[in-house]
Amino acid sequence: MSLQHPSSSCLRVTLTEWYPFSIKMGRAYGGIAVDVLRLVAKLNRYCLTFMEPQDKFWGLRLPNGTWNGMIGQVNNSEADLSGTLIFTTESRAEVVDFSAPLYFQEHRILYKTPNLKPNIAGFLLPFTGTVWLSIAIMFIAVTVAVAILFLLYDVHYRTWGQTKGNSVPTPSAIREPGWRASHFTIGMLLSQPPRWNPNGALVVLFMTALWMFISFIVANVYRSNLVSMLVLPKIEVPFETLDELVNQHEYKIVMAAGGALEQKARESPPDSVLGKLIRNVEVSVDFDYVYQTLINKKYAGIGNEIQLDVVRHFRYSQTAQCPFTVTKKGFVTGIQMSYVFQKGSPLKPKFDKVINDLREAGLLDQFLDRALSNASHCRKKVNNSNELRALSFWDVAGMLSLFLGGIAVSTFAFLLEIFLKPDTVPAPLHRPVRAIARFRLLERTAKVFTRLLRSCKLPPGVPSVVKGNLQIKKMG
Structure with missing residues (x-):
């Protein structure tokens, strides 16, 4: 196909499924990015032909310098442009051109909101x-x-x-x-x-x-x-920054494979925060796997704000609940989301004009809010829980242990006083104390007498002490 006259043939569009931008519906495709693409094609009388990369990646640079995913297909002239949005990075800009940005994003961390647990202290x-x-x-x-x-x-x-x-x-x-x-x-x-x-x-x-x-x-x-x-109990946040996440051992980490963050992490020094992240993260191109992992396991997901809103949107649509928390601070900020073209493509100016008009009119944000309508219920950061929770045993175990410890110490002191100084005991306790003292005296006397008998040689016919009981036979 000649790029100087793109209307002479259909545009080859490569895309991978990414809700809400590119959605596969049987043999057809939909979503925000696909709808904008069709709008531009209609205005310029283009037809569209869709294809998918075999690896389902957006695009990563391989060790030999080539690219995989949609970036690789566009760079190798297998496709004219991408049908979904891709993050702009310096390394990607060296091999492809990007359209005007549709959205600006930053990355955050999503994890299941910790449950309130009783605290003995x-x-x-x-x-x-x-x-x-x-x-x-x-x-x-x-x-x-x-x-x-x-x-x-x-x-x-x-x-x-x-x-x-x-x-x-x-x-x-x-x-x-x-x-x-x-x-x-x-x-x-x-x-x-x-x-x-x-x-x-x-x-x-x-x-x-x-x-x-x-x-x-x-x-x-x-x-x-x-x-x-x-x-109003406060929920303890396990981490708030990427540095805290990579240095903790409570949560495992998962994120989508083939994205800009993975590329940036692979290019970072090993001792940097992103370098530590790539050694500990689990990547997957399967959104369902990532979604189920975040719901059922103790994982923290890393992604841009739209990716995290997709997770919250689906979960609220299914259960009408927001079990996830998103960190307040972002990282790798200000990244642009754009279409990808071949270097020097004449399609770029035509797309830029339509994209700028849609963004200035506020239609792009409206499209996104409509597609992720339920995510708005979960965007409020929650540090406190309004749920009622009955106090459990462990909530009062600390105070109870102090009480029992005080009772044990006072009881020990009282018994020690009885055995050491029985005369100082108050009058109401004289009788039981004297009984205890007499028993103690008799016990000591019996032990001393037993040791004396064992040390002596008894005459024949006189029984000895058996099992600690003193038995003396009367002699005629």
Whole structure:
């Protein structure tokens, strides 16, 4: 065919199926790009003949310098132009010409929105680790400061009492300021009323009042943050950039084969982000495989915004749900989507005029919105979940473990006190404690007596200890 007189014969158009630009319907083709192509052909009285590349690729440069896919067919004069849109790159522009751009795109990452999972440490999430550390430091500092102030205050009045002939306080009374200070500081954080009034020196009153004010603010902020997190839980984003994606191991990566991003990644240095991507990505020309992989497996898909909108459009059309999240930040931005012509083709100016008129009239965006109408329901970035979720056991397991741990520690301390100092136990527990102590004493006595008998040589006829039970036969 002579390109100087393209109307003398049909235009050979190569295309591969890519919704919504080129759609195969039996033996016919449709889609946005095909419709624009037919419009130009009608205005210029061209007929069209369609073909498909065997590898279904847009076009990649091979190691020997040749090209495959639609780019290869146009470059080898097997086709006059492409029937679908192809991304403009520098390497492709060296062998083919591109029409005026129909769309401008950037690449993003799509993945299934993470499900809300119970967190055993959820009660710690209202504050960061730095805030919790600051609270602990303040608690220790205030406890020590108030205890020292109480001690100095008590020593002052103890000295004053001795000059007046009063009795000297006991050692337990000397330790009392530390207990009072710790009870007061922890009680204020837990919104518990103190059992005493911090009267005395002005500096003591100032310290306790300041801690009460700080505890009030901390407790109320903690409660409000915890309630807001339960009412509107925030979804943790696993990654937001391409660099974070290639350096994580939770999600596998998949993308369409033969595209501009794959070509750019193969040409990038191995240590670059795109170089790491090409080593870890799974590529496929089968859209159904990519679609099912993103739905049923833990994969992250990489593509331009239109490709990702196609996935969301189909999923919403099937289930009326938007289970996918798209990253906010794009990469490899500002790429043009255009038709491809042979170098120096006279068809390019005629296509450019029609494309510019359609774009300026806003018809191209209207065509795209109409084809992907359901994708608009899923384009809003969601960081929070509005779904109601009943609290599970693991949501309260952290607080429950703290409670059980406190009970275990207090029980151990109580039992230790019973065995070491039974006389210090309160009066209501005297009888059971004495019984436990007597049993403990009898057990120890039996063990000592048993060891003594084993060390002695008993006369004939006297039975020995059997299985730990002392059996002594009466002698006549």
